[in-house]
Amino acid sequence: MGPRQEAQPALFCEFSLEDHVPPDYLLRSIDRFVDLSGIRAYLADFYSHAGRPSVDPELLIRMLLVGYCFGIRSERRLCEKVHLNLAYRWFCRLDLSDRVPDHSTFSKNRHGRFRDSELLRHPFETTLARCIDEGLVSGQRMAVDASLIEADANKQNSSPKEDWDARQINPADAPRAVREYPDVLDQAAFGAASEVQPKFTSHSDPASLCTAARKGPAFFGYSDNYLIDTDHGVIVDVEGEAEQKTIRGIVFPPNGSIRQAEAGSTKTMLRRVKARFDRHPERLIADTAYGTGPMRGWLVDRKIAPHIPVIDKSGRNDGTWTRADFEWDAENDQYICPEGHELKxxxxxxSDPTRGPTGKGTARYRALKEVCQACPSKAMCCPNADARKITREEHEDARQVARQIARTDQYVISMKPRKKVERLFAHLKRILGLNRLRLRGPCGANDEFLLAATVQNLRKLAKILPAPQQLGKA
Ligand code: SF4
Known part of the structure; x- marks a missing residue:
């Protein structure tokens, strides 16, 4: 047995943080891809030219990246951890004796100038630019999906909408999340996409929407939307929106969050990726929640193939002719039946054109009753009706494109990479610990989603492109 270990401070100490962090440690792996060189210029207008020097914004961003990398989202805890952990200090460019910023300075910057300047999009986009430079993003095939993240709002601390209106809130006293609420009321992503009013509104985070999506007790949440490139599962854009689903008898929407809002977020992300990185996919892979007629129409108009399942209720199981047996005559806005008669x-x-077809919603095409009654094929066409009727959805042409795509081998192949988005959400919740938001309000939710997506892309880069010393070790 050796001598008892006694704490005995050394008079002189030779210690290098650089040597202390192992070559294959996660933070060292992702450090090679963190580029924050542009944020000082980006933030220059948001700092005063007078007064005491500020804390370096790069240091704060590096601390945030550490926090989201290891699931530490409390600023107070993050400051403690960075103070104590040598590898965290190394990543934040702090030496052993350097002071860690106080948590209050930290959160003040984060809620103030970082948010006003939309700074957190900057590291996300520089990381994505690096992924593109490294050849990880072809931009040809993209997939989109959303996942529900619980808001920091308690169901008990909520009221029906009428009571909320009567609460007479003074904007000067209201918390930040409540002050942000009026700004997002008219945005599709936060409830304006639906005419259904939420039954309850949270007092602490009114922009979050009440949901029963997990078939358990209702809670407040936001939806995290990811647009990924399916080549390597790199997140090319992220967007937050409020989540709403059926609650106590309100049956809306049928089986997902607000479909119009999800479709709106997807359009926003596709436009942004095109504008910032000139990436325009030839196909978009998604689940049925994104398969609304207008969304399909929007994609087809932009030459993006919708690899989205089609819910088709036009089929019949009694052996009679289906809509597919009728020929569509677009020029004359009519169907032609197998016997050669028109359905209009x-x-x-x-005389009043507004009484005619509007071109919106579901259109109904009918054959003439006397023609069908005399038809020899009536038993195969409409045995239980006087005349045959066929419905046609708005954006039916786009649906038809999706139906044809669904019969191809490419569509079968597309359904596999769609799972990559789900894996990213699983990673987000299980590994990064983002099951419940810590920041309130739509801006808080977006900040958290952006930081988490940045960290996921950094980890992806580190995994796909290991450092030479790591390769040597392997
Ligand atoms: S029943 Fe009417 S619609 Fe059907 S094939 Fe005969 S004429 Fe055409």
């Missing part, structure tokens, strides 16, 4: 929406000219 209207058969006369209205």
């Amino acid at each position: 929406q209207v058969r006369r000219n209205y």
Whole structure:
């Protein structure tokens, strides 16, 4: 047995943080891809030219990246951890004797100038630019999906909407998340996409929406939308929105969050990726929640193939002819039946054009009753009706494109990379610990989603492109 270990401070100490952090440690791996050289210029207008020098914004961003990398999202705890952990100090460029910023300075910057300048999008985009430079993003095939993240709001601390209106809130006293609420009321992503009013509104985070999506007790949440490039599962854009689903009898929407909002977020992300990085996918892979007629129409108009399952209820199981057996005549806005007769929406000219077909919603095409009654194929066409009727959805042409795509081998191949988005959400919740948001309000949710996505892309880069010393070790 050797001598008892006694604490005995050395008079002189030779210690190098650089040597202390192992070559294959996660933070060292991702450090090679962190580029924050542009943020000082980016933030220059948000700092005063007078007064005491500020804390270096790069240091704060590096600390945030450490926090989201290891699931430490409390600023107070993050400051403690960075103070104590040598590898965290190394990543933040702090030497052993350097002071860690106080948590209050930290959160003040984060909620103030970082948010005003949309700074957190900057590290996300520089990381994505690096992924593109390294050849990890072809931009040809993209997939989109959303996942529900619980808001920092308690169901008990909520009121029906009428009571909320009567609360007479003074904006000067209201917390930040409440002050942000009026700004997002008209945004599709935060409830304006639906005419259904939420039954409850949270007092602490009114922009979050009440949901029963997990088939358990209702809670408040936000939806995290990811647009990824399917080559290597790199996140090319991220967008937050409020989540809403059925609660106590309100049956809306049928089986997902607000579909119009999800579609709106997808359009925003696709436009942004095109504008910032000139990436325009030839196909978009998504689940049925994104398969609304307008969304498909929007994609087809932009030459993006919708690899999205089509819910088709036009099929029949009694052996009679389906809509597919009728020929569509777009020029004359009519269907032609197998016996060569016309099915039309209207058969006369209205003097008031507003009484005619609007081109919106579901259109109904009918054959003439006397023609069908005398038809030899009536038993195969409409055995239980006087005349045959066929419905046609708005954006049916785009649906038809999606139906044809769904019969191809490429579509079968596309369904596999769609799972990559789900894996990223699983990683986000299980490894990065983002099951519940810590920041409140739509800006807080977006900040958290952006930082988490940045860290996920950094980890992806580190995994796909290991450092030479790591390769040597392997
Ligand atoms: S029943 Fe009417 S719609 Fe059907 S094939 Fe005969 S004529 Fe055409």
